[in-house]
Amino acid sequence: MALLELRGVEARYGPVRALDGVSLAVEQGQIVAVLGANGAGKTTTLRSISGTVKRSGQIVFDGKPLGRRGPESVARLGVAHVPEGRGTFAEMSVEENLKLGAYVKRGAIDDDVARVSAYFPWIATRLDQHAGTLSGGEQQMLALARALMSHPRMLLLDEPSLGLAPIVTREIFRIVSELNEKEGLTVLVVEQNAAIALEVASYAYVLEVGKVAVSGPSEELARNESVRKSYLGY
Amino acid sequence: MKRSELIRAGVFLLAAAAVFLLPRFISDFRAQEFAYVGIYFIALLGLNVLTGFTGQISLGHGAFMAIGGYTTAILISDQGLKLGGHTFSSDMKDIWTIPLAGLVAGIAGFLFGFPALRLTGLYLALATFAIAVAMPGLIKYDRFETFTGGGGGINLFESEGRTRPTETTDPITFETISEPIKILGLEIPSFNEWLYYLCWTVALVMFAVAWALLRGRTGRSLRAIRDSELAAASSGVNLATYKTLAFGISAFYAGVAGSLLAIATTFVNPDTYPITLSIFLLVGVVVGGLGSLWPLVFGAIFIQFLPLWAQEVSKAQGAPAVVYGVILILVMLAMPGGVAGLLRRLQVLTSRGYHRGR
Amino acid sequence: MAEFFQQVVAGLASGAIFAALALALVLIHRATGVINFAQGEMAMFTTYIAWTLIENHGLNMWLAFAVTLVFAFGLGVGLQRTVIRPIERASILTTVIVTIGLVLIFNGLAGLIWSAEVRAFPSPFPNDTWVIGGVAISQQDVGTFLVVLALVAILWAFFQFTKIGLALRASALNPDASRLVGVRVGWMLAIGWGLAAVLGAVAGILTAPTVFLDPNMMQAVLIYAFAAAVLGGIDSPFGAVAGGLMLGVGLNLIGTYVDFVGASLRLPVALLVILVVLLVKPAGLFGKTVTRRV
Numbered sequence: 001m002a003l004l005e006l007r008g009v010e011a012r013y014g015p016v017r018a019l020d021g022v023s024l025a026v027e028q029g030q031i032v033a034v035l036g037a038n039g040a041g042k043t044t045t046l047r048s049i050s051g052t053v054k055r056s057g058q059i060v061f062d063g064k065p066l067g068r069r070g071p072e073s074v075a076r077l078g079v080a081h082v083p084e085g086r087g088t089f090a091e092m093s094v095e096e097n098l099k100l101g102a103y104v105k106r107g108a109i110d111d112d113v114a115r116v117s118a119y120f121p122w123i124a125t126r127l128d129q130h131a132g133t134l135s136g137g138e139q140q141m142l143a144l145a146r147a148l149m150s151h152p153r154m155l156l157l158d159e160p161s162l163g164l165a166p167i168v169t170r171e172i173f174r175i176v177s178e179l180n181e182k183e184g185l186t187v188l189v190v191e192q193n194a195a196i197a198l199e200v201a202s203y204a205y206v207l208e209v210g211k212v213a214v215s216g217p218s219e220e221l222a223r224n225e226s227v228r229k230s231y232l233g234y
Numbered sequence: 235m236k237r238s239e240l241i242r243a244g245v246f247l248l249a250a251a252a253v254f255l256l257p258r259f260i261s262d263f264r265a266q267e268f269a270y271v272g273i274y275f276i277a278l279l280g281l282n283v284l285t286g287f288t289g290q291i292s293l294g295h296g297a298f299m300a301i302g303g304y305t306t307a308i309l310i311s312d313q314g315l316k317l318g319g320h321t322f323s324s325d326m327k328d329i330w331t332i333p334l335a336g337l338v339a340g341i342a343g344f345l346f347g348f349p350a351l352r353l354t355g356l357y358l359a360l361a362t363f364a365i366a367v368a369m370p371g372l373i374k375y376d377r378f379e380t381f382t383g384g385g386g387g388i389n390l391f392e393s394e395g396r397t398r399p400t401e402t403t404d405p406i407t408f409e410t411i412s413e414p415i416k417i418l419g420l421e422i423p424s425f426n427e428w429l430y431y432l433c434w435t436v437a438l439v440m441f442a443v444a445w446a447l448l449r450g451r452t453g454r455s456l457r458a459i460r461d462s463e464l465a466a467a468s469s470g471v472n473l474a475t476y477k478t479l480a481f482g483i484s485a486f487y488a489g490v491a492g493s494l495l496a497i498a499t500t501f502v503n504p505d506t507y508p509i510t511l512s513i514f515l516l517v518g519v520v521v522g523g524l525g526s527l528w529p530l531v532f533g534a535i536f537i538q539f540l541p542l543w544a545q546e547v548s549k550a551q552g553a554p555a556v557v558y559g560v561i562l563i564l565v566m567l568a569m570p571g572g573v574a575g576l577l578r579r580l581q582v583l584t585s586r587g588y589h590r591g592r
Numbered sequence: 593m594a595e596f597f598q599q600v601v602a603g604l605a606s607g608a609i610f611a612a613l614a615l616a617l618v619l620i621h622r623a624t625g626v627i628n629f630a631q632g633e634m635a636m637f638t639t640y641i642a643w644t645l646i647e648n649h650g651l652n653m654w655l656a657f658a659v660t661l662v663f664a665f666g667l668g669v670g671l672q673r674t675v676i677r678p679i680e681r682a683s684i685l686t687t688v689i690v691t692i693g694l695v696l697i698f699n700g701l702a703g704l705i706w707s708a709e710v711r712a713f714p715s716p717f718p719n720d721t722w723v724i725g726g727v728a729i730s731q732q733d734v735g736t737f738l739v740v741l742a743l744v745a746i747l748w749a750f751f752q753f754t755k756i757g758l759a760l761r762a763s764a765l766n767p768d769a770s771r772l773v774g775v776r777v778g779w780m781l782a783i784g785w786g787l788a789a790v791l792g793a794v795a796g797i798l799t800a801p802t803v804f805l806d807p808n809m810m811q812a813v814l815i816y817a818f819a820a821a822v823l824g825g826i827d828s829p830f831g832a833v834a835g836g837l838m839l840g841v842g843l844n845l846i847g848t849y850v851d852f853v854g855a856s857l858r859l860p861v862a863l864l865v866i867l868v869v870l871l872v873k874p875a876g877l878f879g880k881t882v883t884r885r886v
Contacts, residue, residue: 049770052771052772053769070771071771071772072775072776072777073773075771075773075774076774077770081772081774083768083769083772084745085767087769087772088769089762089765089766089769090765091765092761092762092765096758099758100758100759100762100770100773100775101773103755103759103773103774103775104773104774107612121810125768146773150773159784256812275760285685291685315836324791349871352870352871352874353871353874354874355684355825356621356627356684356824357822357870357874359627359688360627360818360822360866360870361866361867361870361871363818364864364866365817365867366866367815367859367863367864368859368860368863368864371859372860408733446627472701498625513692515860516685516688516689516692517692520685520686520689520691523683524683531617550704551703551704552699552700552701552702552703552704552705552707552708553704553709554694554700555696555697555698555699555700555703556697556701556704557700558693558696558700559692559693559694559696559697559698559700560693560697562689562690562692562693562696563675563690563693563694563697566679566682566686566689566693567675567678567679567690570679570682570683570686
């Protein structure tokens, strides 16, 4: 059974229908990518899962239907959503951001801070720094680190490459890959940069106008020239 | 004119006719109450231009009403008030002071609009609140007493002996006057009815003016400012001009309303325009519906009649305030968009039903 | 010179009361973007609760105060959940009107339940003065100042060092991101209202002994609190406290040393402060200036 399954999910912003019946599945331990042009509904898909936006249709996580749960409740189930724009608490310190990441867990967090510092070594030395003064890449890493603090079953990653230089993007995706291999973290990543996403993900869904247009194993999609040209822009 | 506009004009004329016929069916005292509704309606129209259209919150429009009211009072009375060597003594016939009062208040508002440009939202609300709280004290200030009549206030009609208020608080009662007033050759039996016609004539005229002003480019620019100042400015709307203009216009309306209020109560003193007036004006605009025009009548009815009705529910000390407060909160919970918002929702529901039927 | 110190001490005490109420206003504004015009009336109402516990139920004064603070917290939380939350999405003005409704309700209820009679209220501090170097210092003033200072310190520690404090700060800064990490933002806002109500209750209890208990006793204090909050910066808790103290001392000194400013002009001076600050630096002394170039 898949860890996460969406069946016929619809979502709207006022009169605009952003998702028009999206179905997808993510197996435990997989990295799955959601691709497509701007406005296709990629971010809305993640928001539907985390409960940030009102949706209808079926979403089942770890065997539990998510129903009408809001983000606070979904977070407690073990879903960590790193939103578009990172959602950094800019006026707080790096350490406080991490503490917030561990909000749903009880007890001391020192071990967890050490754990995430293994992936992002710079964090250990800059715990007191104002998060708002970090560079774009560092903020993205902080957002990832924050998500990890709660030992999530699944990570929802929204456009990690946004506003970042290619070399930084590569690094971020390398770390995501590492997390997937070492910790078995299941990842659903939304990306504009289809090329790099397909390198890291094993399976991908391409959205168009709120629906799944194409889906399949990454290698197939990457090899398919017409798919690449029509949907992925390269 | 388009057909829809002709229809609107027709509806307006019907409403005007209804307004003019109303006194036939209600008691003399009620006529006075509805006169007050007219006064509040004018003030609400003005405040709405500022808050409902440009989004600038004012908790101080009672102060502009005070300016208008005192202008009229000073010009009409013969108490011997002085300003810089000139002594006022019944210089003007009362109703001619009304547009002048509006103008004085309007200029004050326009001038206030300049420093107000620097303030947004909450800060502007606090600044206007501060002015409204300070206004009674300013009027009472001894250096200004020879001009404003100080704490003792100004009697508007004493010399003419037309009426005398028996109380200076709401609701006011009057002694009936002896000689009948005539409008267009028709005899009006009482001061209250005269007041009613005066207030509503002015109200309807000013409503029409507001409607004409706001439907064109001016209205669109003002609304654009409310929705997003940044976007409006990028589209070429001159923020400074429109925002100060909005202040001036809304103050003008408040001044006219204040002037009518002075005539209605025939007496002004620093407590005629307290901070609660400013607050209730804001309540009226929100209950009527921000950005709407004719639904503001409901706002005016609300602020005029609810306190009276609350007193009928219970006269126990403090009870009317509780009733008023509870109703106010319930109204906000049920209709956050005011009466106008409610009407809009009904419109959407009925049109949806219509479409589904097809 | 003795006069100067006496006025400063008295100013610190009245300023502490302004600071407490101003802090309540800032707390709610930071969390929900709303100015709670009913903060003063809520404070007054909870003070009446304290009074009735002492007078009619014979409770020991300090116990009554403790119960009152708990009641105030519950009142704040309850209000946020019942009347503020449903209109979260509506315009700010709708919420302002609701707080105005609350002003009417609390003011009316106080008169209804306890009548508008002016009453004496017991002070937790002795009515004595210490004389130090020729300066008479009222114990009431010192006590007031210290209580507020302690309360502010406790709150600060709570916000800085506890998990809930962190969640409260996060909810005010970025409610969406807070939800994503599992913070129940709605309840955090309610707690914010509860804490603000507690601050108000303290302000009321400290005000009542000197101005006497009546339904309108907090109205002037609320205006001073607005002035303090504006002076210090409407989003800065530190500013609220600093602004309150500065205002309290400033008003006393101006009243003493500037000739034409008598007792009746204190309020207009405070209002003038509001206006001047708003014109010169709207963000207040300690607030952050947000530049909008249009």
